[in-house]
Amino acid sequence: MSGILDIVYAEYNYWIYVTLMMIGFYAMIAKKNLIKKVIGANIFQTAIFLFYVSLADVTGGTAPILVGGHGAEHAADVIYTNPVPHCLILTAIVVSVSTTAVALALIIRIYQEYGSIEEDVILAARRELKPEFSEHARQKGVAEVGRQ
Protein backbone atom coordinates (compact mmCIF):
# COMPACT_ATOMS: atom_id res chain seq x y z
CA MET A 1 0.00 0.00 0.00
CA SER A 2 2.78 2.41 0.92
CA GLY A 3 4.44 1.50 -2.38
CA ILE A 4 1.40 2.74 -4.32
CA LEU A 5 1.24 5.91 -2.22
CA ASP A 6 4.95 6.53 -2.85
CA ILE A 7 4.31 6.35 -6.58
CA VAL A 8 1.33 8.72 -6.26
CA TYR A 9 3.42 11.25 -4.34
CA ALA A 10 6.61 10.94 -6.36
CA GLU A 11 4.97 11.16 -9.78
CA TYR A 12 2.50 13.96 -9.03
CA ASN A 13 3.48 15.81 -12.21
CA TYR A 14 2.14 12.89 -14.23
CA TRP A 15 -1.19 12.90 -12.38
CA ILE A 16 -1.58 16.63 -13.06
CA TYR A 17 -0.70 16.10 -16.70
CA VAL A 18 -3.38 13.41 -17.06
CA THR A 19 -5.93 15.66 -15.32
CA LEU A 20 -5.16 18.61 -17.61
CA MET A 21 -5.32 16.35 -20.64
CA MET A 22 -8.77 15.09 -19.66
CA ILE A 23 -9.98 18.68 -19.03
CA GLY A 24 -8.84 19.66 -22.52
CA PHE A 25 -10.35 16.55 -24.07
CA TYR A 26 -13.67 17.19 -22.34
CA ALA A 27 -13.71 20.76 -23.68
CA MET A 28 -12.96 19.53 -27.19
CA ILE A 29 -15.77 16.97 -27.33
CA ALA A 30 -18.46 18.42 -25.05
CA LYS A 31 -18.39 22.20 -25.57
CA LYS A 32 -20.58 23.51 -28.39
CA ASN A 33 -18.74 26.81 -28.88
CA LEU A 34 -15.94 26.58 -31.45
CA ILE A 35 -13.57 28.95 -29.59
CA LYS A 36 -14.06 26.82 -26.46
CA LYS A 37 -13.02 23.80 -28.51
CA VAL A 38 -9.81 25.55 -29.58
CA ILE A 39 -9.11 26.51 -25.96
CA GLY A 40 -9.56 22.83 -25.05
CA ALA A 41 -7.12 21.83 -27.78
CA ASN A 42 -4.58 24.30 -26.37
CA ILE A 43 -4.93 22.86 -22.87
CA PHE A 44 -4.55 19.34 -24.27
CA GLN A 45 -1.35 20.31 -26.09
CA THR A 46 0.26 22.03 -23.10
CA ALA A 47 -0.58 18.98 -20.95
CA ILE A 48 1.46 16.81 -23.30
CA PHE A 49 4.32 19.36 -23.19
CA LEU A 50 4.19 19.18 -19.40
CA PHE A 51 4.57 15.39 -19.61
CA TYR A 52 7.66 15.66 -21.82
CA VAL A 53 9.33 18.33 -19.67
CA SER A 54 8.62 16.29 -16.51
CA LEU A 55 10.17 13.30 -18.26
CA ALA A 56 13.36 15.29 -18.92
CA ASP A 57 13.83 16.44 -15.33
CA VAL A 58 16.66 14.74 -13.42
CA THR A 59 16.79 14.67 -9.62
CA GLY A 60 19.53 17.07 -8.49
CA GLY A 61 20.11 18.21 -12.07
CA THR A 62 20.59 21.79 -13.21
CA ALA A 63 19.59 23.62 -16.39
CA PRO A 64 21.39 22.22 -19.49
CA ILE A 65 23.79 25.19 -19.80
CA LEU A 66 27.52 24.42 -19.81
CA VAL A 67 29.17 25.08 -16.44
CA GLY A 68 32.88 25.95 -16.26
CA GLY A 69 33.68 26.26 -19.96
CA HIS A 70 34.63 24.11 -22.96
CA GLY A 71 37.37 21.50 -22.91
CA ALA A 72 38.34 18.69 -20.58
CA GLU A 73 40.42 20.93 -18.27
CA HIS A 74 37.30 22.94 -17.34
CA ALA A 75 35.05 19.91 -16.85
CA ALA A 76 32.89 20.47 -13.76
CA ASP A 77 31.16 17.74 -11.78
CA VAL A 78 27.60 18.78 -12.68
CA ILE A 79 24.45 16.80 -13.48
CA TYR A 80 22.36 18.33 -16.26
CA THR A 81 18.70 17.68 -17.05
CA ASN A 82 18.06 15.96 -20.37
CA PRO A 83 17.86 18.66 -23.08
CA VAL A 84 16.51 16.48 -25.93
CA PRO A 85 12.80 16.55 -24.86
CA HIS A 86 13.18 20.33 -24.41
CA CYS A 87 14.13 20.67 -28.08
CA LEU A 88 11.17 18.50 -29.14
CA ILE A 89 8.80 20.64 -27.09
CA LEU A 90 10.26 23.87 -28.45
CA THR A 91 9.28 22.67 -31.93
CA ALA A 92 5.89 21.46 -30.69
CA ILE A 93 5.06 24.88 -29.18
CA VAL A 94 5.59 26.54 -32.55
CA VAL A 95 3.45 23.88 -34.26
CA SER A 96 0.75 24.41 -31.62
CA VAL A 97 0.58 28.16 -32.24
CA SER A 98 0.27 27.63 -36.00
CA THR A 99 -2.52 25.05 -35.63
CA THR A 100 -4.31 27.49 -33.31
CA ALA A 101 -3.95 30.25 -35.92
CA VAL A 102 -5.37 28.05 -38.69
CA ALA A 103 -8.27 26.94 -36.48
CA LEU A 104 -9.12 30.53 -35.57
CA ALA A 105 -8.95 31.61 -39.24
CA LEU A 106 -11.42 28.83 -40.08
CA ILE A 107 -13.67 29.99 -37.22
CA ILE A 108 -13.72 33.54 -38.64
CA ARG A 109 -14.65 32.11 -42.07
CA ILE A 110 -17.42 29.95 -40.55
CA TYR A 111 -18.78 32.98 -38.73
CA GLN A 112 -18.91 34.97 -41.99
CA GLU A 113 -20.79 32.10 -43.66
CA TYR A 114 -23.27 31.10 -40.94
CA GLY A 115 -23.32 34.09 -38.55
CA SER A 116 -22.63 31.96 -35.47
CA ILE A 117 -19.83 30.09 -33.75
CA GLU A 118 -22.15 27.68 -31.93
CA GLU A 119 -21.91 24.18 -33.34
CA ASP A 120 -25.63 23.29 -33.13
CA VAL A 121 -26.69 26.55 -34.87
CA ILE A 122 -24.20 25.88 -37.68
CA LEU A 123 -25.39 22.28 -38.08
CA ALA A 124 -29.03 23.40 -38.17
CA ALA A 125 -28.20 26.02 -40.82
CA ARG A 126 -26.37 23.39 -42.88
CA ARG A 127 -29.34 21.04 -42.65
CA GLU A 128 -31.62 23.80 -43.95
CA LEU A 129 -29.26 24.75 -46.77
CA LYS A 130 -28.46 21.25 -48.00
CA PRO A 131 -31.00 18.71 -46.75
CA GLU A 132 -29.46 15.91 -48.82
CA PHE A 133 -26.31 16.06 -46.64
CA SER A 134 -28.28 15.39 -43.50
CA GLU A 135 -28.61 11.72 -42.66
CA HIS A 136 -31.25 12.50 -40.06
CA ALA A 137 -33.42 14.45 -42.50
CA ARG A 138 -33.15 11.72 -45.12
CA GLN A 139 -34.24 9.00 -42.71
CA LYS A 140 -37.16 11.16 -41.63
CA GLY A 141 -38.15 11.63 -45.28
CA VAL A 142 -38.00 7.88 -45.92
CA ALA A 143 -40.19 7.23 -42.89
CA GLU A 144 -42.76 9.74 -44.14
CA VAL A 145 -42.82 8.12 -47.60
CA GLY A 146 -43.23 4.72 -45.96
CA ARG A 147 -46.23 5.99 -43.97
CA GLN A 148 -47.94 7.20 -47.15
Add this chain to the structure above:
Amino acid sequence: MIWILDITMLFFLVVCAIAAISIKDLLSSIIILSAYSLIMAVVWVEMHAVDVGFTEAAVGAGITTVLFIATLARTEGRSED
Protein backbone atom coordinates in the same frame (compact mmCIF):
# COMPACT_ATOMS: atom_id res chain seq x y z
CA MET B 1 12.97 21.16 -7.83
CA ILE B 2 11.23 23.09 -5.05
CA TRP B 3 8.31 20.76 -4.45
CA ILE B 4 6.01 23.18 -2.58
CA LEU B 5 6.28 25.78 -5.38
CA ASP B 6 5.77 23.00 -7.92
CA ILE B 7 2.62 21.69 -6.22
CA THR B 8 1.17 25.20 -5.79
CA MET B 9 1.75 26.03 -9.45
CA LEU B 10 0.29 22.71 -10.62
CA PHE B 11 -2.80 23.32 -8.46
CA PHE B 12 -3.24 26.78 -10.02
CA LEU B 13 -2.85 25.17 -13.46
CA VAL B 14 -5.78 22.82 -12.88
CA VAL B 15 -7.91 25.66 -11.44
CA CYS B 16 -7.13 27.88 -14.46
CA ALA B 17 -7.87 25.06 -16.92
CA ILE B 18 -11.27 24.34 -15.36
CA ALA B 19 -12.11 28.07 -15.18
CA ALA B 20 -11.05 28.67 -18.80
CA ILE B 21 -13.42 26.04 -20.16
CA SER B 22 -16.38 26.75 -17.88
CA ILE B 23 -16.71 30.58 -18.04
CA LYS B 24 -19.39 31.77 -20.47
CA ASP B 25 -17.75 35.11 -21.34
CA LEU B 26 -15.16 34.29 -23.99
CA LEU B 27 -12.86 37.27 -23.29
CA SER B 28 -12.50 36.21 -19.63
CA SER B 29 -11.93 32.67 -20.81
CA ILE B 30 -9.08 33.77 -23.09
CA ILE B 31 -7.43 35.91 -20.40
CA ILE B 32 -7.54 32.93 -18.02
CA LEU B 33 -5.98 30.76 -20.73
CA SER B 34 -3.19 33.35 -20.96
CA ALA B 35 -2.66 33.14 -17.19
CA TYR B 36 -2.60 29.35 -17.55
CA SER B 37 0.18 29.62 -20.15
CA LEU B 38 2.19 31.96 -17.93
CA ILE B 39 1.89 29.58 -14.94
CA MET B 40 2.95 26.74 -17.24
CA ALA B 41 6.04 28.78 -18.22
CA VAL B 42 6.91 29.24 -14.53
CA VAL B 43 6.53 25.47 -13.95
CA TRP B 44 8.92 24.75 -16.81
CA VAL B 45 11.58 27.25 -15.72
CA GLU B 46 11.31 25.70 -12.27
CA MET B 47 11.92 22.26 -13.82
CA HIS B 48 15.13 23.66 -15.43
CA ALA B 49 13.65 23.83 -18.95
CA VAL B 50 14.53 27.52 -19.33
CA ASP B 51 14.39 27.67 -23.14
CA VAL B 52 10.93 26.07 -23.21
CA GLY B 53 9.82 28.48 -20.49
CA PHE B 54 10.92 31.51 -22.53
CA THR B 55 9.16 30.26 -25.63
CA GLU B 56 5.95 29.44 -23.79
CA ALA B 57 5.87 32.88 -22.12
CA ALA B 58 6.39 34.63 -25.47
CA VAL B 59 4.33 32.41 -27.77
CA GLY B 60 1.76 30.74 -25.52
CA ALA B 61 0.90 33.72 -23.33
CA GLY B 62 1.63 36.40 -25.96
CA ILE B 63 0.87 35.50 -29.55
CA THR B 64 -1.89 32.96 -28.84
CA THR B 65 -3.79 35.51 -26.73
CA VAL B 66 -3.46 38.14 -29.47
CA LEU B 67 -4.77 35.65 -32.05
CA PHE B 68 -7.73 34.69 -29.85
CA ILE B 69 -8.66 38.31 -29.16
CA ALA B 70 -8.37 39.19 -32.86
CA THR B 71 -10.79 36.33 -33.59
CA LEU B 72 -13.12 37.52 -30.86
CA ALA B 73 -13.20 41.02 -32.40
CA ARG B 74 -14.58 39.48 -35.62
CA THR B 75 -17.06 37.07 -34.00
CA GLU B 76 -19.27 37.00 -30.90
CA GLY B 77 -18.00 37.30 -27.35
CA ARG B 78 -20.62 35.11 -25.67
CA SER B 79 -20.71 31.36 -25.42
CA GLU B 80 -23.76 29.20 -24.75
CA ASP B 81 -21.80 26.75 -22.61
